[in-house]
Amino acid sequence: MKHEYLSILFIVVGLAGAALIARAMEPKYQDVRSNFSSPSGRGIKDEGFSERLSPHPNPLPEGEGEFSEEPLYLDEAAMKRVTLSFNGLAADYYWMRSLQYVGRKIVRYEDTHAGQFDMNALATLDLRLLPSLLKMSASLDPHFMQPYYYGAVILPEFNSDDAIALLNQGTAANPNEWRLYQHLGYIYLQRHDYERASQVYAAGSTIPGAPAWMAAMSARMTAEGGSRDAAREMYRHLYEASNDKAVKEMVTKQIMRLDSLDQGDIIRRALTAWSTRAGRCASSWRDMAAALQSARLPLDPNTLAPLDPSGVPYDLVKGGCDVELAESSRVPQK
Numbered sequence: 001m002k003h004e005y006l007s008i009l010f011i012v013v014g015l016a017g018a019a020l021i022a023r024a025m026e027p028k029y030q031d032v033r034s035n036f037s038s039p040s041g042r043g044i045k046d047e048g049f050s051e052r053l054s055p056h057p058n059p060l061p062e063g064e065g066e067f068s069e070e071p072l073y074l075d076e077a078a079m080k081r082v083t084l085s086f087n088g089l090a091a092d093y094y095w096m097r098s099l100q101y102v103g104r105k106i107v108r109y110e111d112t113h114a115g116q117f118d119m120n121a122l123a124t125l126d127l128r129l130l131p132s133l134l135k136m137s138a139s140l141d142p143h144f145m146q147p148y149y150y151g152a153v154i155l156p157e158f159n160s161d162d163a164i165a166l167l168n169q170g171t172a173a174n175p176n177e178w179r180l181y182q183h184l185g186y187i188y189l190q191r192h193d194y195e196r197a198s199q200v201y202a203a204g205s206t207i208p209g210a211p212a213w214m215a216a217m218s219a220r221m222t223a224e225g226g227s228r229d230a231a232r233e234m235y236r237h238l239y240e241a242s243n244d245k246a247v248k249e250m251v252t253k254q255i256m257r258l259d260s261l262d263q264g265d266i267i268r269r270a271l272t273a274w275s276t277r278a279g280r281c282a283s284s285w286r287d288m289a290a291a292l293q294s295a296r297l298p299l300d301p302n303t304l305a306p307l308d309p310s311g312v313p314y315d316l317v318k319g320g321c322d323v324e325l326a327e328s329s330r331v332p333q334k
Contacts, residue, residue: 072132076139091141098133102154119250120332122157131155131162138166142173152183153247156190163187178210182241189234194225213237228258253332256309260331266295267306267314267323281320
């Protein structure tokens with residue numbers, strides 16, 4: 001609380017100076033708004049999104065780790081009053097603090113995982129303060145879009161309720177930003193709330209400049225609900241709408257997951273048919289080779305095991321009666 005109070009004093013006495021201090025703390029974020037927005041205003045740019053999540057891996061000052069988890073001292077309304085006419089600079093301060101907060105978590109994760117970080121590991125970072133930081137930034141400058149876009153990507157990985165609340169705040173302040181509706185509809189799709197997803201896409205489709213596929217997606221959510229084809233279409237549109245390399249990678253992996261689910265269905269049907277004829281489960285993938293080849297599944301040339309979308313052979317499990325992804329597979333489980 002003491003550190004947060006001192007931050008508020010910095011903001012009140014001289015927000016311009018506070019912004020310069022914050023930028024000096026992390027040179028890689030000299031121009032955060034520029035780095036995180038594309039020329040078309042679509043949101044996060046492509047180069048190095050996952051790298052920009054993380055500050056340089058310098059040791060934290062003593063006590064900084066504890067400070068980073070302290071709740072905010074003032075709420076959004078009080079902060080607006082305190083910052084007077086400097087709301088935009090205060091929004092920048094909390095936006096940069098959001099980035100540094102996530103970045104430090106990633107650095108710590110990389111320190112214990114051989115320097116590797118995957119977007120699928122976001123849920124393990126304990127980002128409990130991030131929703132409050134993003135909400136504060138968005139409240140201080142409701143038309144600054146990057147906290148909404150950033151939250152739409154990060155928050156659903158560990159708290160979709162906070163993501164929905166942030167995007168609802170964004171649509172209320174920016175009713176003509178159809179991309180906010182796109183992100184919100186995608187989150188409802190992830191939650192399997194297809195009726196609400198359909199409503200959100202329908203609302204977004206009425207905004208001037210919104211693509212025609214949003215209306216089509218609304219109808220598809222109503223007709224098909226959680227079908228994998230509907231999910232693929234949503235991922236495809238999300239891929240096309242984003243210029244960020246890490247977001248595209250995440251979407252690509254989700255499409256791989258859907259493809260793997262389809263392959264799993266085909267393989268299980270083949271296993272069931274083979275065991276019915278043979279009176280036992282398959283002893284190896286060679287027993288299944290003909291059926292799998294006829295289903296046009298890619299096979300490992302040596303073991304004849306079917307290959308998942310990442311090119312890793314599936315495992316034959318449960319005594320040859322079932323199939324699952326290998327531990328070395330790059331296909332996400334969810």
